[in-house]
Amino acid sequence: MEVLSILLFGMPGGWEMVLIFLAILLLFGAKRIPELARGLGRGIREFKDAKDQLNQELEGGLKKDDSKPKE
Numbered sequence: 001m002e003v004l005s006i007l008l009f010g011m012p013g014g015w016e017m018v019l020i021f022l023a024i025l026l027l028f029g030a031k032r033i034p035e036l037a038r039g040l041g042r043g044i045r046e047f048k049d050a051k052d053q054l055n056q057e058l059e060g061g062l063k064k065d066d067s068k069p070k071e
Helices: 002-009 014-028 033-067
Strands: none
Touching: 014 033
16 A cells, blocks of 8 residues: 555655654554564675675676687
C-alpha cells in the first residue's frame, strides 16, 4: 500500500514518516528496531558490494576485448 502511495503521490512527507515510524515501533517493538536497522544496513552493503563487483568484472572484460589484436 505504501509503495502505491509513493508511486501515485510522490515521497511521503513529515507526518507520513512519523506515522510509518510509529507503525514500525508498534509492530516490532523498541528492542527489535536496532536489529532491523542493522539487517537493513547489511543488506544495502551487500547489494552495493555486488554492484561494484559486477562493474569491475564488466570493465575488466571490456579491457580484455580492447587488448586483443583485431584480425
